[in-house]
Amino acid sequence: MGGAAVLDWMVQDGERLANCRHDHPFAILGPQPTDAGWTVRIWMPEAHSVTLLEGGQETLMRAPNHPWVFEATLDHDPGSSYRVRVERGGITHEQHDPWAFRSEWMGDMDRHLFAQGNHHHIWQRMGAHLTEQDGVAGVMFCLWAPHALSVSILGDLNSWDGRHHPMQQRMGGIWELFIPGLAEGSLYKYEIRTQDGHCYQKADPYGFQHEVRPDNSSVVARLGGFAWTDDSWMQQRDSRNP
Incomplete structure (x- = not known):
């Protein structure tokens, strides 16, 4: 060494x-x-x-x-x-x-179907996904920003400083980065820099959970983790004619 x-x-x-x-x-x-x-x-x-x-x-x-x-x-x-x-x-x-952690999240078939407009489960690829890479738990971020000069992840993990976590541009305008150790409930946004130098902070268009206004950050969440409390309403709905 x-x-x-x-x-x-x-x-x-x-x-x-x-x-x-x-x-x-x-x-x-x-x-x-x-x-x-x-x-x-x-x-x-x-x-x-x-x-x-x-x-x-x-x-x-x-x-x-x-x-x-x-x-x-x-x-x-x-x-x-x-x-x-x-x-x-x-x-x-x-x-x-x-x-x-370099494994691509969006595969060739995902990109092909997405480019065609025929990817009917794109929410399983885009957004922030709690997953594991090489046995390490964390969050995989995936965003489509085909005209961006650069994209970074902002959040409490880096004091909302876009210099810390630049994402990798993949084919087809896809940007990815796996952040090991990041947990469910973490707040985040994307910092997108345009080709002419303008910089924007954006919530995740494929985010599974978001803060309530006036706050507007996205929240790392599991789709299957929400506890529904509408059993009574669902039973009443099923007993009525549409």
Whole structure:
């Protein structure tokens, strides 16, 4: 294990991430193969230090290219099992790396049917879904924003700061990101930046639950978790003629 070299292109990518203008964070973040092995890059805005926890070893990560892009080299692919210890603002916590989870949520058939306008169960793909990736529980976010320059997830998890969780653009204008450890009931929105630089905060058009006005955030929820209390009304309805 070791440090990292300064890369001009990585400096530019770091600035794009910091300015919420990156549409392909998987290309640089998470485990990346190199000629010497593997480099793990963690995007952690305003962090004082980040330590990689992998295979029983702890490695203090360096930030040679951008103050918020922390890196360490390994001689093997760590997959998505590693965690990081983050020190920021006097608070220390541990977490999984969102950009280590790369499996596509929307498959080829989903995209094909959606593009045709024939996907009759698109709510099972779009929105915020409590699920597991590689055995780790969290929330998969999926949004269609074909003309966006970049999309980020906002919420209590990142103090509503769009710099922290940039999403990955997939084919067909689909944006995805799995956030490990996020729980049911979490509030969220999408921060969408247009090609001409305008920035909008939007509730999830496929969200399963939302706050009541004047608040307007979406809420991570399970579709099957709502307790209906209309049994009496349903029985009366069935006994009447339409």
